[in-house]
Amino acid sequence: CQEKGGNLKSQCGHASYDCVPYFQCVDGVINTDGRGLIDVRILPQGVCSHPEYPDVPGVCCLIPGAPPTPPPVDACPAYLECVDYSLCSSNDQIITDGSGLIDRRTGHTSCRLPSGIGGICCAPPTPYIDTCPGKSVCKPKLECLGQALDAKNSFVDFLKASTALWTECSFGGERGICCIPPPPKVIDLCPGESVCVQPNECKGTALNDLEKFVDYSSQGSWTYCSAFDQGVCCINPYIKPDLEPASECGVRHYQIDKRITGKIDASFGEFPWQGIIFYQNYTFNCGASLVSNKHAITGAHCIHKLLASDIRLRFGEWQVNSFDEPLPYIDRNVYAIHIHPKFNSKNLHNDIAVIELLEPIDYQYHINSICIPSYGQIIDPYTLCVTTGWGKDSFHGSFQHILKKIEVPFIDHDTCQTYLRKTRLGKYFKLDESFVCAGGEENKDACYGDGGGPLACKSGSNYYLTGITSWGIGCGTKNIPGVYADVQSFSKWIEDIVRKPGSVKQVQEPNQKPGY
Template sequence: MRGITSSICLLLVFGLAKGKPQYGPPAPDTLSGCPAYTHDCVPYYQCIDGDINTSGAGLIDVRIKPQKECINPEYPDVPGLCCRIPGATVPPPPPTPAPLQTCKGGLVCVEQGQCRPDGTVNTDGSGLIDTRIYSSCYVDTVHHVVGVCCQPPRPPPTPPPTPAPLTVCPTTQECVDEGACALQGGLPATYPYSKCYIEGGNYGIGVCCNPPIQVIDYCPSGSTCVPESVCQGDMLDSNNNFSPYGSGAIWQHCSGAANGPGVCCQNPYDPLVAAPTCGVRNSPLDLRIQTAIQKNEASFGEFPWQAIIFFRNFTYKCGASLVYDKWLVTGAHCVAGYKYGDFKIRLGEWQVDKYDEPLPYIDVDIASITIHPQFNKHNLHNDVALIELVTPVQLQYHINTVCLPPPGYLPAPGTRCFASGWGKDAFQGQYQAILKKVDVPFVDHYYCQELLRKTRLGKYFLLDQSLLCAGGEENKDACTGDGGGPLVCEDPATGQYLLQGIVAWGINCGQKDVPGVYADVQYFRDWIDTIILGTHAPVSNPY
């Protein structure tokens, strides 16, 4: 056999075929270059016509020219070729999955919520958007008292143990019946409502109360009656002396202040007057008595155009914006389905749970409501309404107008704008006592549409030309309760604020890359001017 011994061993290098089976055409062995599973790299003389010689007999020269040379690492000096392994087969491919159900007749497959009952794709968001208002309901169905759906209050915390009544009240306070302390002129104690024994217990238990102070009609010469919070100088005390703030004195009260009894002040704050033009955002006042302002809370009078729409029983409904001394702009979805007599307007409000603000709010009756004739309550297209007041309001520091943008004017994308209102701080958050503000970036119309298509609205959603977007930053958004309120952006040329948007809807609140959606005020500017100038009769509500 020309030097070839009869004890040739078969070189099956099984270690090269380790690993999991592969389906489809055989893959080359990573070391030898041979197809896996069906071929192995053996010395060329062990391969006959492409098959491994398993008998070991009659070994002669290779019959055919190797189709593919290879190297066996165990015999690196011996020429090799790829040869079929006896009985080896390619593993069968996995079963072909059944084809997905396809839609016939030009129909497309969308999520169930994105298909209307008539079988067409929902492109406008009807039924999928979250409006920024409370759900209305009847508190009393017999008398038709309107209310809103609200989460029940949390259980009250366990009160601390009641301290034993005091035998003697501190300093100049007197122990009186609790009802007597609340009479006009009677002031609560510094430590309010400390329980005490009236005349040693002979007349039961009362409260420690500062003695009543007479309210004078006129302040001494050189002083003015103002709210205590705005006095920057000395104040008249109960001993008719002018004392500095913080001296511990009890102040004499005077009538004639802007918001209830005030103090006689020798150096009052500069008179708070209305700005001479629209769109002036007021700076924080230098108040002596400061309310602790938290992040995203507006200061008193910062947005003087901010208004509240109340039901006549003072249930909160929506926000609105004062644009003329007799006209406000709000969302049509806030007032659709109601009569103008169902509502009142409040202007100049700031902290809804307090009354001792530097200047008082005013409540005004409504003369008419005009809803855009093309308003659609399902998708909030053309979501704008005008409210006419019974009488013009006197513009003040904290009650003033916002400018309307000219037709066609939109801020540059990324411009920081402000939305404001008393709504929730998140989709399941808490409602606000102090007017809230949030700065949000203005978003390009097409880019906003692309972002909203990634939500439950789906890839066929079309953002209507009557809407615009702002936001898309995490935890910064208008929310439930802010509906109808303003989105204002500063005009870089004048520094005045323009009413660019009306809070309309969104997908939840404050989610990253999900902008809030607003009615586009400039789009309606011609219609607004037509109504306010009186050249067009108010349109009745089509819904």
């Protein structure tokens, strides 16, 4: 309501009453039916004035049908004090500067002052501080999701005590409240086109604690993602990557320029040697690794019963259900299949095959070779290697759309054999020398559909094809490593095929000698 001279109801102190000439008020209620003359018992002293009847005393009279005035309460609710009507502002706060008459609105709670006269429940003046204490920061009320400093100098849950009075502070020229943010939210998957990056790598917008994308700054409050310690979900301005092919084998690309939905998703072109073996009807068969511009290596168990004309290979693939990747994939038909002569299909000993492509491949940013290890190359136990593929996440899982990467520790031969003897293989099982092992951590393993794909281990700045995904007992079970064909033990056989006279090929070499 308005002050005196504005809304007439404001002079009466309650919305249920209006100011009318005294002769229109019968027994305290406005006469609306026009019956007869009003029985004026006495000439009352005017308690209000009506502009249409300036010379007639006015009285505050109950509007017909208006709700009854609630009875006064003995004590006001928390954070409110009982004061005279004239001391309560239109904002329901006690007037401290002596400003004029107030505009009383509906909803006041009536009360009694110690003197016995009537009053209304009104909030005391809001405290104000220049600097918020402790870990609290000055925020607009609508942005406070944690605890806020109330008028009694205590921090209480803002959302659960929204009717409380708060200590105010200055926020960008506006009034705010001192708020302690809740613990940061941590998510596994970033929404939309955002990518989980380290904070210093975010140059665009990031997901804040209110789940809105705003310009990133180190002073903001953010929703964190689990791929990095305090990683943020960021949408960086698109910068076209350097799409020139690497000049040596085994170069992994870490640049992120496409959406990554989880910690195990590879980025586009991250593992440029990764290949897919399809049947001619494009049904998925196995993984493969490009080792020259005309040769790929896979597991013998994938193709030992097939002819060259039964399959074709694809390189440069990343997200198998999408066609909007930065660069296209390449398909190649097969000229010849070379199965290791000592391959045993029953126990998978010597599980390696070399595929010779019908036409050579031009190396590109996302299509390139992995280095072949030299014979006798040794890897230290528990060295972290990477296995990749689109296989199922477990034997009861589903095939993946985006290329997956799993870091697994390299396990020495004897330790691996000891672990495997504790499975259904029994205590007399002998792990053949044609195998190496990696993994043994729960839920981190190559799985069904990853067969034939690479186990890549890094030496210096280059990755080497250390193993070929072969077999395991279950998938991702603790203390049961995955088993891979040992590529270094076949290096001479591989070189005889890849470097044979007359073969059109390009084998890239690392810049430095292997250094395991």
